[in-house]
Amino acid sequence: MAGEEIRQDTRTVDQIVDGMSLFDDDLMSMVFDGNIEATELLLKIILRKDDIQVISVVGQRELQSPVVGGRDIRLDILAKDSAGKHYNVEVQKKPEGAHIRHARYNSSMMDSRMLKAGQDFSELQDSYMVFITQTDIFGHGIPIYTINRYFEETDELFDDGSHIVYVNGNYKGDDTVGRLMHDFGCKEAKDMYYSELAKGVKHFKEEGGRERMCEAVEKYGDRRAESARLDNLLENVRNLMESMKWSAEQAMSAMKVSEADKAMLLKEL
Structure with missing residues (x-):
């Protein structure tokens, strides 16, 4: 399989x-x-x-x-x-x-x-x-x-x-x-x-460069998946901020967002 x-x-x-x-x-x-x-x-x-x-x-x-x-x-x-x-x-x-x-x-x-x-x-x-x-x-x-x-x-x-x-x-x-x-x-x-x-x-x-091109496509797929994950996380944080009237830090803390993800999300909030 x-x-x-x-x-x-x-x-x-x-x-x-x-x-x-x-x-x-x-x-x-x-x-x-x-x-x-x-x-x-x-x-x-x-x-x-x-x-x-x-x-x-x-x-x-x-x-x-x-x-x-x-x-x-x-x-x-x-x-x-x-x-x-x-x-x-x-x-x-x-x-x-x-x-x-x-x-x-x-x-x-x-x-x-x-x-x-x-x-x-x-x-x-x-x-x-x-x-x-x-x-x-x-x-x-x-x-x-x-x-x-x-x-x-x-x-x-x-x-x-x-x-x-x-x-x-x-x-x-x-x-x-x-x-x-x-x-x-x-x-x-x-x-x-x-x-x-x-x-x-x-x-x-x-x-000869096709293998490298294929690897780049695979990495791009990984980047798209990671981008989609962060977009979804960002939307959830914004929804929580709006519904609970919380700050970004409060919302991310309640969601137990990792420090690495926090740094990424704060650029968009």
């Missing part, structure tokens, strides 16, 4: 991996992690800048909040170019994951790590927060939405170096962005236009 369950679990993981595309952040992060060639291609197409020279790129980079109890984030891709500019690229299947204030928060977390003690604010490098969304969340049918700041009175650019870009993953135009988004939606490397992306997808889905 146990052996059959293991085989079923293995088949389930294999099916999940087979169905993944670059719109799945686990696969996307692995394909781009350390992959200078693919990252340069991505940024050059999206930002329409042919002179970008990426010098480093990491996938699934965690940034901790400098505030005790603040919200930490995990970046799908964090890259840096030869000019010192920083790039965070995120993929999102659901619109709520790409909320405009999510972009603002990620951008601020990047900025807060650029300057060392004693550096002048003018030394702060440009940052680019790029969301690639599977759907056209703004609904205008254009491939790319570029957000910069402007003076309202003069309509001149307020060039503070902060840039936010949304890419419409549903765009199907016959151009570089359309082909890029086509590749992001492909489940098989053979169907992709760009070899820079196809090589990584093939490695992690069909070749």
Whole structure:
């Protein structure tokens, strides 16, 4: 019986991996992690800048909040170019994951790590927060939405170096962005236009990297289960606080919540 369950679990993981595309952040992060060639291609197409020279790129980079109890984030891709500019690229299947204030928060977390003690604010490098969304969340049918700041009175650019870009993953135009988004939606490397992306997808889905991809999917399942457990616990704590007019500490004490869980829940309460 146990052996059959293991085989079923293995088949389930294999099916999940087979169905993944670059719109799945686990696969996307692995394909781009350390992959200078693919990252340069991505940024050059999206930002329409042919002179970008990426010098480093990491996938699934965690940034901790400098505030005790603040919200930490995990970046799908964090890259840096030869000019010192920083790039965070995120993929999102659901619109709520790409909320405009999510972009603002990620951008601020990047900025807060650029300057060392004693550096002048003018030394702060440009940052680019790029969301690639599977759907056209703004609904205008254009491939790319570029957000910069402007003076309202003069309509001149307020060039503070902060840039936010949304890419419409549903765009199907016959151009570089359309082909890029086509590749992001492909489940098989053979169907992709760009070899820079196809090589990584093939490695992690069909070749030596598949085992690592399967392990990541299994860990993701564990994370989802843990997240669901904490969400349920959080709801119960809130219900008890409301019904009994208790503080968070009183409610968690009555429920015998562990210290580790308390620390997690207090970030949300």
